[in-house]
Amino acid sequence: LTAAFAALGLASALPPRIGTTVIGNGNGNGNGNGPSLGSGRATFKQARRPHYRFNGARAVYRTYLKYGVPVPEALLKAVAHTDALSSPEAMKKRATGSAAAVPVDERFDIAYITPVTIGTPPQTLQLDFDTGSSDLWVFSSHTPPSQIRGQEVYAPNKSSTAKLLDGQTWSITYGDGSASRGNVYTDNFAVGGLTVEGQAVECAQQVSSSFTSEEHMDGLLGLGFSTLNTVSPKGQLTFFDNAKSKLDSPVFTADLKYREAGTYDFGFIDKAKYTGEIVYVPVEMDPGYWTFTSSGYAVGSGNFNAAPISGIADTGTSLVYLPNSILTAYYRQVQGATNSANYGGYVFPCSATLPAFTFGIGEARFTIPPAYISYAPVTEGSATCFGGLQSSRGIGVNIWGDVALKAAFVVYNGENPPKIGWANK
Numbered sequence: 001l002t003a004a005f006a007a008l009g010l011a012s013a014l015p016p017r018i019g020t021t022v023i024g025n026g027n028g029n030g031n032g033n034g035p036s037l038g039s040g041r042a043t044f045k046q047a048r049r050p051h052y053r054f055n056g057a058r059a060v061y062r063t064y065l066k067y068g069v070p071v072p073e074a075l076l077k078a079v080a081h082t083d084a085l086s087s088p089e090a091m092k093k094r095a096t097g098s099a100a101a102v103p104v105d106e107r108f109d110i111a112y113i114t115p116v117t118i119g120t121p122p123q124t125l126q127l128d129f130d131t132g133s134s135d136l137w138v139f140s141s142h143t144p145p146s147q148i149r150g151q152e153v154y155a156p157n158k159s160s161t162a163k164l165l166d167g168q169t170w171s172i173t174y175g176d177g178s179a180s181r182g183n184v185y186t187d188n189f190a191v192g193g194l195t196v197e198g199q200a201v202e203c204a205q206q207v208s209s210s211f212t213s214e215e216h217m218d219g220l221l222g223l224g225f226s227t228l229n230t231v232s233p234k235g236q237l238t239f240f241d242n243a244k245s246k247l248d249s250p251v252f253t254a255d256l257k258y259r260e261a262g263t264y265d266f267g268f269i270d271k272a273k274y275t276g277e278i279v280y281v282p283v284e285m286d287p288g289y290w291t292f293t294s295s296g297y298a299v300g301s302g303n304f305n306a307a308p309i310s311g312i313a314d315t316g317t318s319l320v321y322l323p324n325s326i327l328t329a330y331y332r333q334v335q336g337a338t339n340s341a342n343y344g345g346y347v348f349p350c351s352a353t354l355p356a357f358t359f360g361i362g363e364a365r366f367t368i369p370p371a372y373i374s375y376a377p378v379t380e381g382s383a384t385c386f387g388g389l390q391s392s393r394g395i396g397v398n399i400w401g402d403v404a405l406k407a408a409f410v411v412y413n414g415e416n417p418p419k420i421g422w423a424n425k
């Protein structure tokens with residue numbers, strides 16, 4: 001600073017220490033300010049201004065103004081830049097989170113579970129992070145014991161930070177017919193080091209049998225758009241929507257894997273998790289799914305069929321559901337494949353040789369290996385296998401579930417407008 005002043009031929013008359021708050025000593029004229037005329041003596045105690053951050057460029061700028069010296073352009077730019085750096089927004093603590101996505105069973109990727117902590121002291125549960133829905137619900141102390149088979153439960157009465165959202169209830173039915181419902185608390189909620197206070201945690205008072213039978217799944221964490229949330233009469237925000245404003249970047253990423261643990265990251269994009277470039281396409285957020293348009297598909301080494309395919313990126317659905325025309329094109333390449341009413345979809349001999357399946361995102365191509373499509377025996381030990389590609393007829397929407405998502409690194413970008421990014425890995 002001294003050099004700056006010298007350059008200007010100015011005495012190093014530093015302005016009074018900015019942030020000095022002068023407060024009267026009470027001998028003033030009744031309004032608490034300034035000295036009274038009587039005693040002829042006054043004392044002014046200095047107080048530090050909280051959160052004050054010294055800004056050198058601005059101090060120099062003030063001196064120019066004080067001595068009426070024209071302010072050079074460079075100094076004006078410096079002031080604007082340093083103000084931006086020290087703005088309350090820029091100074092807000094930034095946050096990120098990262099947590100494992102573990103196959104809920106060691107043989108087939110039926111679903112992936114991720115550890116979360118709820119309440120004070122923290123209670124740890126394993127939740128299915130589901131970009132195809134927007135309720136955060138858990139097995140709880142309100143769930144009938146007859147409906148619990150090994151799941152961990154959240155007990156709000158054991159959390160000093162739990163608050164009942166009086167009068168609020170929720171009820172949800174998923175595409176596979178499974179369902180749950182209950183009441184609602186808010187509590188502190190953390191994923192991989194990222195904490196949201198006052199997160200709506202929906203406590204199950206009823207769950208359907210398919211949830212009871214998923215013993216390692218203690219609930220779901222919805223990562224769809226909050227418009228889909230079922231809490232009534234006041235819809236609640238998803239964990240991502242609550243966390244978004246304090247994240248380094250308003251994104252989360254899914255790096256799901258074939259029969260091994262992957263990760264969900266919040267607030268940052270880990271360059272070590274993908275290769276090449278991330279290709280972004282727009283998201284249609286109505287009615288609340290991460291809906292995007294694929295640019296087409298190819299079966300095995302066949303030609304790429306360029307045709308728009310609208311669908312949702314759904315981490316909470318195991319398989320891929322596409323139009324019949326695509327299924328026919330794929331399974332006619334599989335010896336012994338049939339669309340079985342008995343098994344509810346395309347099945348084939350587990351010994352069959354399967355082609356890969358490629359889908360397009362813009363000019364980019366993503367290939368699902370045959371192993372992902374030979375999904376699982378129709379029943380324990382059967383020689384007939386159920387396909388990872390199935391028909392979306394009757395669902396009303398095409399679904400890019402885990403069988404497709406684990407072939408890519410996927411960026412869910414929650415900016416306005418939202419977009420979804422795909423990269424190979």
Ligand SMILES: CSc1ccc(CNCCO)cc1
Binds near residue numbers: 210211314
């Ligand atoms: C019974 S296990 C189960 C896991 C996830 C879901 C919700 N996923 C579908 C729509 O995203 C339903 C059931």
